[in-house]
Amino acid sequence: MSGHSEFQPTSAPVKWLERRLPILSxxxxxxxxxxxxxxxxxxxxxGGILMFCLGVQIITGVILVMHFTPxxxxxxxxxxxxxxxxxxxxxxxxIHSNGASMFFLAVYIHMFxxxxxxxxxxxxxxxxxxxxxxxxxxxxxxxxxYVLVWGQMxxxxxxxxxxxxxxxxxxxxFLLSLLWGGFSVDNPTLNRLFSLHYLVPFLIAGVVVxxxxxxxxxxxxxxxxxxxxxxxDTVTFHPYYTIKDTFAVVMFMIxxxxxxxxxxxxxxxxxNYIEANRLSTPAHIVPEWYLLPFYxxxxxxxxxxxxxxAMGIAIFVLFLVPWLDTSKVRSARFRPLYKQFFWLFxxxxxxxxxxxxxxxxxxxxxxxxIATAYYFLHFFIILPVLGLVETPKPLPESxxxxxxxxxxxxxxx
Amino acid sequence: MKxxxxxxxxxxxxxxxxxxxxxxxxxxxxxxxxQVDWSFNGPFGTFDRPQLKRGFxxxxxxxxxxxxxxxxxxxxxxxxxxxQFTEAEVKTIAAAGNVTDGPxxxxxxxxxxxxxxxRIVKPFPNDNAARAANNGALPPDLSxxxxxxxxxxDYLYSVLTxxxxxxxGVVMADGMNFNHYFPGQQIAMPQPLSDDQVxxxxxxxxxxxxxxxxxxxxxxxxxxPKLEDRHKLGLKVMMFxxxxxxxxxxxxxxxxxxxx
Amino acid sequence: xxxxxAEEPTRRDFLYIATGTVGAVGAGALAWPFIHQLxxxxxxxxxxxIEVDISAIGEGAAVTxxxxxxxxxxxxxxxxxxSAAGExxxxxLRDPQADKDRVQKPEWLIMVGVCTHLxxxxxxxxxxxxxxFCPCHGSHYDTSGRIRKGPAPNNLAIPEYVFxxxxxxxxx
Numbered sequence: 001m002s003g004h005s006e007f008q009p010t011s012a013p014v015k016w017l018e019r020r021l022p023i024l025s026x027x028x029x030x031x032x033x034x035x036x037x038x039x040x041x042x043x044x045x046x047g048g049i050l051m052f053c054l055g056v057q058i059i060t061g062v063i064l065v066m067h068f069t070p071x072x073x074x075x076x077x078x079x080x081x082x083x084x085x086x087x088x089x090x091x092x093x094x095i096h097s098n099g100a101s102m103f104f105l106a107v108y109i110h111m112f113x114x115x116x117x118x119x120x121x122x123x124x125x126x127x128x129x130x131x132x133x134x135x136x137x138x139x140x141x142x143x144x145x146y147v148l149v150w151g152q153m154x155x156x157x158x159x160x161x162x163x164x165x166x167x168x169x170x171x172x173x174f175l176l177s178l179l180w181g182g183f184s185v186d187n188p189t190l191n192r193l194f195s196l197h198y199l200v201p202f203l204i205a206g207v208v209v210x211x212x213x214x215x216x217x218x219x220x221x222x223x224x225x226x227x228x229x230x231x232x233d234t235v236t237f238h239p240y241y242t243i244k245d246t247f248a249v250v251m252f253m254i255x256x257x258x259x260x261x262x263x264x265x266x267x268x269x270x271x272n273y274i275e276a277n278r279l280s281t282p283a284h285i286v287p288e289w290y291l292l293p294f295y296x297x298x299x300x301x302x303x304x305x306x307x308x309x310a311m312g313i314a315i316f317v318l319f320l321v322p323w324l325d326t327s328k329v330r331s332a333r334f335r336p337l338y339k340q341f342f343w344l345f346x347x348x349x350x351x352x353x354x355x356x357x358x359x360x361x362x363x364x365x366x367x368x369x370i371a372t373a374y375y376f377l378h379f380f381i382i383l384p385v386l387g388l389v390e391t392p393k394p395l396p397e398s399x400x401x402x403x404x405x406x407x408x409x410x411x412x413x
Numbered sequence: 414m415k416x417x418x419x420x421x422x423x424x425x426x427x428x429x430x431x432x433x434x435x436x437x438x439x440x441x442x443x444x445x446x447x448q449v450d451w452s453f454n455g456p457f458g459t460f461d462r463p464q465l466k467r468g469f470x471x472x473x474x475x476x477x478x479x480x481x482x483x484x485x486x487x488x489x490x491x492x493x494x495x496x497q498f499t500e501a502e503v504k505t506i507a508a509a510g511n512v513t514d515g516p517x518x519x520x521x522x523x524x525x526x527x528x529x530x531x532r533i534v535k536p537f538p539n540d541n542a543a544r545a546a547n548n549g550a551l552p553p554d555l556s557x558x559x560x561x562x563x564x565x566x567d568y569l570y571s572v573l574t575x576x577x578x579x580x581x582g583v584v585m586a587d588g589m590n591f592n593h594y595f596p597g598q599q600i601a602m603p604q605p606l607s608d609d610q611v612x613x614x615x616x617x618x619x620x621x622x623x624x625x626x627x628x629x630x631x632x633x634x635x636x637x638p639k640l641e642d643r644h645k646l647g648l649k650v651m652m653f654x655x656x657x658x659x660x661x662x663x664x665x666x667x668x669x670x671x672x673x
Numbered sequence: 674x675x676x677x678x679a680e681e682p683t684r685r686d687f688l689y690i691a692t693g694t695v696g697a698v699g700a701g702a703l704a705w706p707f708i709h710q711l712x713x714x715x716x717x718x719x720x721x722x723i724e725v726d727i728s729a730i731g732e733g734a735a736v737t738x739x740x741x742x743x744x745x746x747x748x749x750x751x752x753x754x755x756s757a758a759g760e761x762x763x764x765x766l767r768d769p770q771a772d773k774d775r776v777q778k779p780e781w782l783i784m785v786g787v788c789t790h791l792x793x794x795x796x797x798x799x800x801x802x803x804x805x806f807c808p809c810h811g812s813h814y815d816t817s818g819r820i821r822k823g824p825a826p827n828n829l830a831i832p833e834y835v836f837x838x839x840x841x842x843x844x845x
Contacts (some may be wrong), residue, residue: 038672063710066526080484080557083639085715088706091646243668247661254654261647262456265560271634273561274553283596315556488719518729530719653699660692667685 006033030216035234036241037222039046039399043117044220045248046077046110048241052249053103053209057200059142060096062146067132068148070194075150080291084190085101094264095256100142100258101267104290107135108301115321116342119221119242123324130211137204144197146288150190151272156285158185160195167304178405184278224402225330226395233399256365291351292356297375299360304316310372317379324379416450444594446567447574449626453633456648457564459641460634462637465496468631471624474611476555479547479602482554484637488529494641495634503529510534525593546586550601559636562665566633568594575623584628678788690826722845724837727781735797737786741742742845744786744794745832746805750816755779757803768828772817783834783842784818790825805829 007028009015018024067086069078082089095407111131114120120128147158163178165173165385181188228234235241242409259266267289270283286293296316302306316322332339355368396402419567449509452461469490472482483655487507490498498506501670515522536552544551560567571594579591589599607626613619634640691740723740727747735748750758758772776782786805788795793809800806801822802815812823819828833845 010419028732028759063707066710067714077484081714084484084489085713085717087709089710089711089714090643091706092710094643203667239668240672243661247658247665250654250658254658255649257647257650257654261643261650264643270561270563270565273557486716486719488715518726530716548807563771653695653702657692657695657699662696664688664692665737 003081003281012276016101020165030212031242032236032238034216035231036237037220037228037233037399038235038240039222039403040220040241040244041223042248043113043223045245046106046113048109048245049249049328050103051105052252053106054201054204056095056099057103058205060099060197061201062091064096065198067123070148072150072190072276075148075190079149083105086093087376091260094260096364098256098259098267099262100145101259101288101290103138103212104142107138108290111135111318112346115345116332117221117223118225118325119326120322121225122322123159123218124215124221127211127214130207130214130269130320131320134204134207134211135318136315137200137207137396141200141204142288142290144193145201146272147185147190147193149272150276150283152276152280153269153272155185155276155278156281157287158189161287164298164308167308169305176203179181182198184295185384196236207247210369221330222399223331223333225334226399226400229400233354245307284307286357289353289357292354293375294356295370296352296356297372299356300365300372314375317376321379321383324383327390327392328385328387329395333405334395335386335390336393337390341378341382341386345375348374348378359372415442417521446564446571446594448567449570449629451566451630451633453630453640456644458644460494460630463615463617463628464627465634466498466518467615467617467624468560468627468629468634470613471606472555472610472631475605476628477536479536479543479552480555481537482533482632482635483535483554485533485638487527487531487533488530489638492638494669496631499671502519502531502607507531529548533667548601555635557636559633561636566629569629570625572600573606573629574621582647685786702730703758722843724843726839726840727842732780740785740832744820745844746782746784746786746797746829747795748782750782752802754816758815758819761815761817761819766821768826770817770819770828772819775817775819775828777834779834781836781842782816782818783832783844785830785832787830788812788825789820789827789829795829830838 007025008023009018014024056159058412064082066081067078069075080092082093084090102107114128114131134181143157143161147154162176165175165179179189180265180322181187181192196273222228233264269288271285274282286292292315298307298311302311327333327335327338331344351367351371351376355371357362358364360368396405442614452458452464465511472480473646487503487510490496490506491500507529510527510531510533511524512527512531513522514525537546540551559569559601562568572592575592575594577591577593582590583598583599586599590603591603592600606621606628608621609619610624611619617623637643699786701719721741723738725736725738725747726737727749730747730749732749733751735746736810737744737746737822739745761772763769763771773779775784786794788809790807790810790812793807795805795814796810797808800813802813804818804821805814805818806812807814807823807825812825813821814825814829815821817828818831820826830845834842836842
């Protein structure tokens with residue numbers, strides 16, 4: 001991070017500030033002069049897109065709180081108040097509710113990019129782990145936020161998820177009453193989830209700073225997965241990647257806006273437009289789409305405690321990926337076998353998502369169990385074994401050489 | 414270049430796939446609904462104002478006997494993007510309802526005619542009263558019904574026009590009515606609409622089909638009163654973003670020119 | 674090649690400026706919904722007028738009602754208060770206004786009970802001028818609610834109102 005900055009203050013106020021708080025040179029080193037591999041593809045723009053998502057969620061969230069009432073008798077109608085009476089309230093709420101989906105879409109792409117190009121490997125293990133911490137915090141924030149609407153899915157989702165903690169032996173009931181603040185999901189529950197929903201995004205922002213800090217020690221991985229050899233392999237972050245990331249963010253905004261303006265409820269559950277009713281459970285309870293794979297894993301185990309444990313492991317195993325993957329080669333481009341298994345795993349995750357949305361019965365249950373088994377197989381068997389048995393393709397000499405070869409080939413064609 | 418566009422294409426397909434999976438998973442369930450070409454469908458859709466007015470009339474004269482629309486205020490009826498009754502009309506409509514206000518100087522609650530600022534008066538004071546008057550079944554609030562069901566408008570229209578004699582061999586529970594499109598096909602609500610149930614002021618023939626479409630459109634408006642604003646703003650935002658993305662792409666190419 | 678280079682800077686600058694300008698316009702337009710949401714919403718605006726029954730307020734008595742979240746004083750003035758208010762020399766006032774311009778019917782003084790200094794609620798029938806006295810920073814108002822002494826710059830505000838009949842007034 002340090003050592004790259006050639007920040008030379010010229011104006012007097014900047015010099016004054018710089019002597020007391022060298023924040024401008026820090027920013028300059030991190031976001032302007034930072035040497036970045038010149039061969040990053042569009043998959044690398046999702047880091048910037050995720051920063052955008054976090055910003056959008058925090059800004060729209062702070063605004064929604066100005067109009068929302070966290071009380072069981074008023075939460076649902078205050079959301080409708082936002083949708084009907086508040087100036088542009090419908091826009092801000094639809095941005096926030098769809099923003100959660102966009103955030104998860106972007107984070108999954110970001111994670112699968114990391115898996116494909118081996119971005120979690122030495123020396124970047126901690127970047128990956130911090131990223132996983134962010135992901136877990138995101139799921140918590142998303143769950144808390146979903147409850148606040150106090151629709152049928154909010155209420156029954158909260159009931160089902162909190163009851164998972166009741167499966168923990170010995171302390172289950174104690175945890176449940178701590179979560180609920182009562183004998184069931186009720187006003188105290190809503191209030192504490194509201195408080196936490198406001199807290200977690202700032203925790204996320206804090207971990208994001210660590211994530212980027214850790215990234216700036218070794219620098220970015222790249223599609224070739226080989227180390228940067230010298231200045232000829234890199235460009236400065238600004239203007240090269242600031243402009244590319246901005247372009248990518250605007251492309252992402254187009255996709256985002258399609259949902260906000262033309263299908264704002266496509267990703268939501270219709271049942272959540274019915275106010276919470278503790279006497280009647282909806283026909284099938286499903287979480288939001290981004291949690292469906294884990295929900296499928298939970299349901300494919302026919303035992304309450306084991307199901308919860310399986311789901312917990314399914315998330316926890318991702319933290320261990322840097323050590324489960326034994327290959328020294330980072331990028332899947334040079335790992336012919338891993339490349340195949342990567343796509344198989346992606347398909348498996350999609351199948352799990354599909355199954356999570358289906359009732360847990362008949363063929364769905366069978367497919368769900370096979371997909372669950374494969375999920376664990378991928379991490380615990382395939383990843384470690386592949387690194388030992390696979391023969392990687394020869395790695396290119398350097399990033400700049402590979403880039404030159406490619407553009408030469410492009411010109412020849 | 415080819416490589417990059419392939420990547421973008423692949424990412425879009427993947428993103429769309431991820432997004433649409435759960436939706437696709439659920440679309441395959443249940444009886445296929447009748448599909449109506451609603452005026453509010455599509456990116457440029459708007460409400461048909463005479464239709465909303467007719468729909469309100471159907472709601473008021475038929476549905477409102479049992480169903481509330483508690484999130485809608487009388488004043489909404491004159492707002493842009495809705496039925497757009499005049500303010501004078503809204504005052505007259507509101508005055509037909511009574512609301513409890515107070516306490517007055519003597520500490521008594523009192524009844525007064527509703528005003529535009531009031532929520533549309535509910536047929537029953539609370540859920541228990543509604544159940545008691547309806548054989549134990551609760552007529553749900555309709556404000557958000559068009560969003561509270563999959564393909565809400567088509568569903569509402571299908572249910573309203575989906576009543577029939579029960580087929581041979583179907584045993585109906587006591588007080589239930591057969592409906593092709595209601596989940597379980599047994600619905601507590603008797604067929605609410607039949608030809609010429611209301612007399613439209615604009616002379617439109619009040620067929621069952623017409624009334625069902627009109628009241629469904631009205632309920633879509635009560636569920637999504639800012640739909641027209643949303644579509645209008647969406648067009649502007651999209652045009653802006655496409656223009657901006659184009660400029661940014663050109664800038665991006667220019668900045669990177671010396672690197673390739 | 675040389676011709677190209679000579680032309681290059683202007684074309685490039687134009688592109689950068691155009692992109693930056695469009696971005697700035699977009700950011701500006703985006704800011705508006707986020708600012709406008711702070712303005713009074715439709716349900717607040719709908720409550721902007723109230724009707725008050727004043728038939729029971731005797732001479733020399735007053736009621737305070739809440740209108741748009743603020744107190745409104747409705748005072749049934751005595752003949753002495755009305756004449757005292759009428760006798761004041763207008764040119765001596767800080768915020769010159771005749772009493773007859775502040776009332777529709779002389780016996781009914783209807784005004785927003787918020788001190789024009791820093792927004793406290795003045796106390797009735799107190800102060801050096803027999804009108805209102807603000808306890809926060811000592812502003813004195815007369816029997817017409819006009820500022821006479823103290824830090825407040827203006828007279829107590831008169832809301833829009835109409836008498837619907839002898840017994841009722843609609844404020845707002």
